[in-house]
Amino acid sequence: MATSQSVPALRYVDASFSYGGSPTLTGVTGEVQPGKALALIGPNGAGKTTLLRGILGTVRVSGTMEILGRGDGKVPKGAIGYVPQVADLDATFPVTVRQVVMMGLYAELGWLRRPGASHRGRVDAVLDRVGLTDRANLRFGELSGGQRQRVLLARSIVASPRMILLDEPFNGLDEPNREALLEIIHSVKQEGVAVVVSTHDLKLAYECCEDVALLAGRQIAFGPIDSVLTPDNLQKAYGSRSTDEFVGSGLEEALHVG
Ligand SMILES: Nc1ncnc2c1ncn2[C@@H]1O[C@H](COP(=O)(O)OP(=O)(O)OP(=O)(O)O)[C@@H](O)[C@H]1O
Incomplete structure (x- = not known):
């Protein structure tokens, strides 16, 4: 877990990505x-x-990108946890919930992948944390979409990362799973973990994020959420697109504020 408050977990200056x-994305600071x-x-x-x-x-x-204080891209194993947008696991693959979470320790386990009691203990602890202890021996594919998302979050935090990256983690989640996920995000933040979350859900941004990067092929704005999510900036990012597709996301309301 993070120890220093002075070194940013992530810092980038005029970064471009291709x-x-x-470049697909430019001017990111x-x-x-x-x-x-x-x-x-x-x-x-x-x-x-x-x-x-x-x-x-x-x-x-x-451009400049420093991760956990390093600009050379050499990030320690297990320091970043990642929950991809589309599950990288075939739900029909015969693997248990416990095994999926154990995958988060593969970098530590090496190619032999023989977990010891301490690894198993960490998996159990994180399953307890996401409220899925009673599902541990079920096949991953037997869980609901929201439960699977919680398993993938458990996999991303089991190695005690210093930063987690979540790609649209709330897509299609019902309220109880959404609440559960939010609570976990809040608790890892309290432990000093930095979180970067891609989302279309502005309400989520307000619920768990201090800062926002508003992107549209380039960075439109970065900073505290209230100063970035202004109607003017949102118009710049979303243009004249109908806001119909965002009903319930908070965007429609935001565009009509002020
Ligand atoms: N592997 C790839 N090779 C080349 N171009 C890609 C690749 N993946 C994505 N792109 C392009 O990069 C651009 C940005 O895509 P990206 O997936 O980062 O957008 P996004 O903001 O995450 O979108 P969404 O909200 O739809 O997930 C798109 O034009 C996309 O087609």
């Missing part, structure tokens, strides 16, 4: 302190996932 050709959360907000194709991939080192980044 898949090899011309901002930082996330340990124990704080940043929401990445923007329309489809804005570059939210791309920015997360930049942190993970799977897309090309130019």
